Amino acid sequence: MAAIAAVGCGSREAHAAPPARQPAAANAPNPPPAPPPTIAPAPLAANAPAPADGEWPLPGHDAGGTRFSPLDQIRGDNVARLAAAWTFSTGTTKGQEAAPIVVRGTLYYVTPYPNVLYALDLTKPGAPLKWKLEPNPAAASQGVACCDVVNRGAAYADGAVFFNTLDNRTIAVDAATGKAKWVTPLGDIQRGETMTMAPLVVDGKVLVGNSGGEMGVRGWLTALDAASGKIAWRAYNTGPDKDVLIGPEFKPFYAQDRGVDLGVKSWPPQAWQIGGGTVWGWVTYDAARGIVYYGSANPGPWNPDQRPGDNKWTCTLFARRIADGHALWAYQLTPHDVHDYDGVNENVIVDLPIGGRVRPVLLRPERNGYLYVIDRTTGEVLSAQPYAFVNSSHGVDLKTGKLLVAADKSTGVGRTTRDICPAAPGAKDWQPSAWSPRTRLLYVPTNNLCMDYQGVEVSYIAGTPFVGANVKMYPGPGGNRGFLVAWDPVAGRAAWKIPEPFPVWSGVVVTAGDLVFYGTMDGWFKAVDARTGAPRWKFKVGSGIVGQPVSYQGPDGKQYVAVAAGVGGWAGGIVSGELDPADPTAALGFVNAMKDLPNATTKGGMLYAFALP
Amino acid sequence: MPSPSRSRRAAVAVICLALLVAAALGGAATARAAAAHAVPVLRVCADPNNLPFTDRARRGFEDRILEVVAAELGARLEYTWWAQRRGFLRNTLKARRCDLVAGMPSGGEGMLATAPYYRSSYVFVTRREARVKPRSLDDPALRDLRIGVQLVGDDYASSPPGFALARRGIVDNVRGYLVYGDYREESPPAEIVRAVARGDVDVALVWGPLAGYWARRQPVPLEVAPIEAAAQDAALPMAFDVAMGVRKRDARLRDRVDAALARRRGDVDRILAEYGVPRVAARPREEMEAGR
Numbered sequence: 023m024a025a026i027a028a029v030g031c032g033s034r035e036a037h038a039a040p041p042a043r044q045p046a047a048a049n050a051p052n053p054p055p056a057p058p059p060t061i062a063p064a065p066l067a068a069n070a071p072a073p074a075d076g077e078w079p080l081p082g083h084d085a086g087g088t089r090f091s092p093l094d095q096i097r098g099d100n101v102a103r104l105a106a107a108w109t110f111s112t113g114t115t116k117g118q119e120a121a122p123i124v125v126r127g128t129l130y131y132v133t134p135y136p137n138v139l140y141a142l143d144l145t146k147p148g149a150p151l152k153w154k155l156e157p158n159p160a161a162a163s164q165g166v167a168c169c170d171v172v173n174r175g176a177a178y179a180d181g182a183v184f185f186n187t188l189d190n191r192t193i194a195v196d197a198a199t200g201k202a203k204w205v206t207p208l209g210d211i212q213r214g215e216t217m218t219m220a221p222l223v224v225d226g227k228v229l230v231g232n233s234g235g236e237m238g239v240r241g242w243l244t245a246l247d248a249a250s251g252k253i254a255w256r257a258y259n260t261g262p263d264k265d266v267l268i269g270p271e272f273k274p275f276y277a278q279d280r281g282v283d284l285g286v287k288s289w290p291p292q293a294w295q296i297g298g299g300t301v302w303g304w305v306t307y308d309a310a311r312g313i314v315y316y317g318s319a320n321p322g323p324w325n326p327d328q329r330p331g332d333n334k335w336t337c338t339l340f341a342r343r344i345a346d347g348h349a350l351w352a353y354q355l356t357p358h359d360v361h362d363y364d365g366v367n368e369n370v371i372v373d374l375p376i377g378g379r380v381r382p383v384l385l386r387p388e389r390n391g392y393l394y395v396i397d398r399t400t401g402e403v404l405s406a407q408p409y410a411f412v413n414s415s416h417g418v419d420l421k422t423g424k425l426l427v428a429a430d431k432s433t434g435v436g437r438t439t440r441d442i443c444p445a446a447p448g449a450k451d452w453q454p455s456a457w458s459p460r461t462r463l464l465y466v467p468t469n470n471l472c473m474d475y476q477g478v479e480v481s482y483i484a485g486t487p488f489v490g491a492n493v494k495m496y497p498g499p500g501g502n503r504g505f506l507v508a509w510d511p512v513a514g515r516a517a518w519k520i521p522e523p524f525p526v527w528s529g530v531v532v533t534a535g536d537l538v539f540y541g542t543m544d545g546w547f548k549a550v551d552a553r554t555g556a557p558r559w560k561f562k563v564g565s566g567i568v569g570q571p572v573s574y575q576g577p578d579g580k581q582y583v584a585v586a587a588g589v590g591g592w593a594g595g596i597v598s599g600e601l602d603p604a605d606p607t608a609a610l611g612f613v614n615a616m617k618d619l620p621n622a623t624t625k626g627g628m629l630y631a632f633a634l635p
Numbered sequence: 636m637p638s639p640s641r642s643r644r645a646a647v648a649v650i651c652l653a654l655l656v657a658a659a660l661g662g663a664a665t666a667r668a669a670a671a672h673a674v675p676v677l678r679v680c681a682d683p684n685n686l687p688f689t690d691r692a693r694r695g696f697e698d699r700i701l702e703v704v705a706a707e708l709g710a711r712l713e714y715t716w717w718a719q720r721r722g723f724l725r726n727t728l729k730a731r732r733c734d735l736v737a738g739m740p741s742g743g744e745g746m747l748a749t750a751p752y753y754r755s756s757y758v759f760v761t762r763r764e765a766r767v768k769p770r771s772l773d774d775p776a777l778r779d780l781r782i783g784v785q786l787v788g789d790d791y792a793s794s795p796p797g798f799a800l801a802r803r804g805i806v807d808n809v810r811g812y813l814v815y816g817d818y819r820e821e822s823p824p825a826e827i828v829r830a831v832a833r834g835d836v837d838v839a840l841v842w843g844p845l846a847g848y849w850a851r852r853q854p855v856p857l858e859v860a861p862i863e864a865a866a867q868d869a870a871l872p873m874a875f876d877v878a879m880g881v882r883k884r885d886a887r888l889r890d891r892v893d894a895a896l897a898r899r900r901g902d903v904d905r906i907l908a909e910y911g912v913p914r915v916a917a918r919p920r921e922e923m924e925a926g927r
Contacts, residue, residue: 062642162718162818212818215786237788238813292807295785296813324811325793327801362791433791436798436870443913475791480742480875483787483814484719484824485688485697486842487740487875490792602729605745 027579030576048464052489081175081220082454083131083531083572085307086371088474089456091573095581096634101549101559102371104160107582112627116598117590119452120175120220121529121570123183124584125197125578127150130183131468131629133587135164135171136264137187139293141200142629145577149381153200158262163211170590170598172422174452175570177219177228185227186217186298192230192246204251208232208244212268215239223248225344229314231301235322235364239481241336243316245347245539255347259299259318259335261285263607266335267347274351275401276423288332288357295468297329303366303452308382308398313350314623315384317365321358322462327434332357337365339386341401351401355388355423360433361414362446362610363389368454369398370464375514376404387455387466389426389448389606394417395511407514409507410449410468411498424488433475433491445473445495446610447525447592454570456530461552464516465538467508467526469593470498479607484530493611506540508555518555524619527593529570531583539583541567543594544622547585547630563587563630566623568594580633588627589619598625657921659751675710677701678725678734684714686822686908687848688738691716696844696910697737698753703902709896713917720815721788728882735892739880746880753907754896755843756861756874756915757796760831763856769838772799779808783827787810795871796840796862810836825849831857847911853915861913874915 042229055138061357073079075092076324082090096104109230112118116134125131129142129149137159143152155602165172176185182203190209195202208230214237221227228246231237241259246252258265262283263272274280281287286294299318306315320338321333337356342349369384373396391412393405406418411627416426431442447469455466504525506516528541536552543566550560565618566589573583590598595609596616606614679701681689690694693702693714705712715732717723718923719912726746741748763769767776777800784797793801800809801924816823824845831839832853839846840862850857864873879896896903907914 054732058923148741212817237815238786238811290709290809292810293806296811325791325798325801328762328784328793328797328806328809328811330806374720479744480740480872481792482719482740482743484682484685485719486736486785486787486794486814486824486845487743488792488794488814489798489871490787493791553821578923599725602745607744 025110040599043386045491045548051124052324055438059573066529068249077126078122078124078574079178080123080222080366081177081570082304082306082368085222085309085533087304087306087368087454088370088459089454089529089531090458091531091533093573094574096533096537096583097535098537098551098558100634103329103634104549104559104561104583105401105635106343106561107631107633109631110149110629112139112140112577112586112588112629113138114627115588116626117170117172117594117628118586118625119172119591120567120586122572122584122586123176123178124572124574125227128197129584130178130197132173132176132185134173134590135159135188135628137173137185139176139183139195140187141197146405153199155202156196157187157191157193159187159209160211163216170595171593172218172591174218177221177223179223182222182248184248186219186221188216189216190215190232192217192221192228193252194228194248194251200369206246206251206253208538209239213237213239219302219304222307224309225312227254227344229305231305231316233300233302235298235300235319238296238323239298239591240296241298241318243301243305243340243347245344255342255417257342257349259285259301259338259340260289260294261467266349267342268349272349272351274353278351278357279352279354282405284332284334288334289329290331290558293324293329296323297333297336299338301366303364303553304368304454305369306369306599307344308371312344313398314344315369316357317339317367317369319364319366320362326358326360329358330414331415333359337363338366339396339401341398351405353396353401353423355394356390361442363448365389366452367450370455371398371458372457374512378513385457385464385466388452388508389444389450390415391444391449393464393466393509393511393514394418395409405511405514407515409466410470410505411443412449414444439475442470442475443472443498445471445615446493447471447612451527451592453527453568454529456532458532458536458552460536462510462512463552464509464511465530465532465552466509467528467530467540468505468507469525470497470500471525472498473611492607494606495611497615506538506550506555508538508552520550520555524566524616524622527568527591527595528585531571531573534574539571539573539585541569541571541585541587543589543619545587547571547587554634561632564628565589565626566594566597566619576633582631582633583590586629589623589625594619597623598621636700639679665667673707676713676889677705677708677710678713678715678732679732680715680717680736682711683717684818684822685824687718688821694841696906698913699906701737703733703899703906704892704895706892707866707899708891724880728880734885734888735877735881737753739878741876741878743880746881747885747889748878748880749889751876751878751917752896752903753912754874754876754915754917755913757794757840758846758859758861758913760828760839760841760850761837761858762831762834765837767837767857768860769859772796772803772862772868777805780837781835782809783812783830783836785824785827786813788813788815792891794840794842795873798813798817798871799865799868802868822849828853828857843913847913851911859913861915876918
């Protein structure tokens with residue numbers, strides 16, 4: 023607590039803590055009706071522990087990251103009557119990427135910088151503020167974050183809420199009182215490090231990672247003891263095996279991932295020490311096997327020409343034992359990345375019938391445009407089909423696991439390369455997909471963007487001129503900049519897809535009512551039929567949506583759908599950061615593709631909850 | 636070792652101070668101050684920790700040149716301090732925190748540039764006692780020496796000498812020093828020059844003004860020699876024109892600053908010499924016109 027109070031600019035107490043409340047239902051104005059019937063998950067559902075019905079304790083709903091809600095009050099035949107139940111201003115105007123968390127009648131939401139954690143009382147009409155905690159991150163951290171000062175959410179376990187601050191602290195908060203239980207500093211903004219990801223809390227451990235690969239940060243995943251905040255283990259994603267926690271149990275499926283100290287040998291000497299491979303995306307967990315899955319970001323800050331080699335373990339999917347962090351296998355999806363295809367996307371834990379038997383797999387929509395189905399016990403790629411338009415590679419060789427890179431689409435100094443698809447944010451960036459065990463479809467929010475990498479241009483930093491790439495992004499084939507794709511991972515093809523004018527930069531939730539909810543950057547919150555994609559309902563919110571919708575059962579027994587609006591992030595920086603539309607290379611070239619966004623929406627963070635009347 | 640929380644407190648204190656200073660120098664205060672003194676105010680933004688260019692005590696050569704410009708315009712300088720990192724122009728000139736910034740590459744986007752007031756180049760930095768002192772990017776010695784290059788916090792970017800070495804396959808003996816550096820240190824980008832003095836590397840390829848200043852301030856004598864672009868390194872300039880910048884629509888201010896810099900050419904040159912800024916000849920006019 024002292025640390026929180028000490029870092030403010032002389033501001034007052036960091037939290038207001040009213041007395042602890044009774045469990046939510048006890049305070050409800052009326053006795054809650056019996057919980058609605060829910061359809062039991064299909065036999066092939068994820069095997070991660072299911073949260074209590076109607077709660078949403080982790081950004082991904084469950085540790086397997088399915089983002090599937092078992093609630094089914096809201097269905098195709100009544101969703102037309104869905105209406106706003108309450109709203110709440112987040113008091114911030116940068117990109118709102120966090121998922122609201124709902125446990126025991128309270129909704130928790132963490133804002134972008136300055137990372138205020140709000141607790142809203144769902145037992146009272148209008149969901150009034152219960153408490154808030156202001157961690158007061160160092161103001162300078164705003165100048166360190168690469169792509170808007172976002173935060174991807176909090177997580178709940180055992181009476182505590184856990185979240186990260188932009189200035190590299192993980193904080194555990196008493197869920198009832200709003201008082202900090204512990205604060206653990208993990209990184210250093212003065213060296214370019216920040217934290218933007220949402221923690222995963224499983225098995226008494228809080229899993230967190232860092233951001234800032236382009237600043238010379240060495241990427242890591244760290245497990246903290248949930249009770250004390252002490253570091254249980256830390257696994258680096260570059261460097262010698264002892265730092266990467268690679269030991270005798272390490273059994274990668276593919277030959278190119280086997281060998282001693284590849285995190286050193288696949289770089290020029292010492293280059294790995296500042297080699298990137300940060301962890302700012304999603305972590306999921308197979309509870310039955312005790313294994314954690316996550317992907318590492320791109321290599322940096324070296325230009326690709328300066329780092330010949332595979333640059334392990336950047337752009338790599340890791341399977342690690344929760345107990346001690348030891349790596350069980352790894353698979354480098356994009357060796358020697360030249361396109362900024364960070365490997366941080368989600369690995370959704372699902373069991374699927376493939377080749378006549380049920381296989382435990384990960385579903386991984388990768389930035390490079392392929393939907394990987396990977397055996398999560400071995401790391402074998404079972405299939406990798408393009409779920410978006412791809413020309414930067416020709417596919418994935420399933421025998422060798424190697425990405426077949428298109429030589430004519432690689433980049434380098436002095437070279438001009440046109441029409442590279444997908445562009446740097448990938449066919450999908452961080453925005454997470456959702457899996458329905460009922461339809462057996464993965465609902466993937468995608469970008470349809472290509473880019474030109476043009477020669478060199480003069481830039482400067484701290485008085486020093488240098489040459490860099492002039493990157494410009496623009497819409498891909500068809501002219502629309504995104505799709506919502508319903509993907510059948512067994513058939514390896516899209517069941518349906520919905521074109522959207524802007525990149526779909528929001529997350530997705532799918533419910534047992536067979537509805538898919540997602541948001542658009544021009545401010546529409548939409549429900550579509552999970553089986554057909556047919557539009558069922560939409561509502562215009564105050565600002566573009568780049569957040570993660572969730573669904574929960576309120577203390578009144580009703581099903582709610584909640585989402586934060588508030589455009590921003592890398593894609594929306596032209597609005598939230600007021601970037602100059604006349605500078606097409608701003609936001610690493612993203613602005614060129616988003617020039618019309620300021621005409622479509624304005625900034626402003628607001629939480630919305632919807633319910634049937 | 637200070638505890639992490641203590642060092643954070645120190646850092647935060649500095650930041651809070653910077654914010655207070657920035658607030659105090661805001662538009663209304665500026666107008667009041669100007670009225671009180673009846674002296675026009677020239678509002679500039681600069682990095683508070685980046686010698687030899689600028690620093691909070693105004694000891695940098697850009698600070699001195701800005702004083703000359705202000706004097707010539709009969710104005711008083713007011714500073715807003717802002718680390719010259721990602722988003723510098725967006726947060727300074729474009730956010731109207733100031734009207735003029737010094738030390739910009741004249742080809743840079745996002746501003747209207749004055750005529751260049753100096754041209755410098757990347758340089759080789761070696762210890763004077765060193766037996767091998769490369770003077771060309773094609774010197775075979777570069778394959779064996781331990782080399783330091785500057786790294787930029789941007790995914791596709793690098794310093795031109797870093798690119799040139801990579802193009803020649805010289806990567807294994809290269810160490811990178813981030814221009815961002817550690818902002819708690821004095822002048823974070825200077826670390827690469829300190830590394831030569833310490834003997835961590837045999838030679839460093841460094842932007843001239845930074846090298847010229849810090850080479851004179853090391854415990855051992857260092858030598859600085861210009862890097863000339865090789866014919867094979869098309870699109871990799873080693874020398875850059877440096878200008879001041881104003882907002883794109885402020886052509887009138889740009890013209891006044893241009894005129895001031897031209898009238899005080901001799902003073903500007905004396906300041907640059909005093910700080911050891913390595914100079915290279917201005918580009919011929921026809922090349923300027925053919926350029927961007």
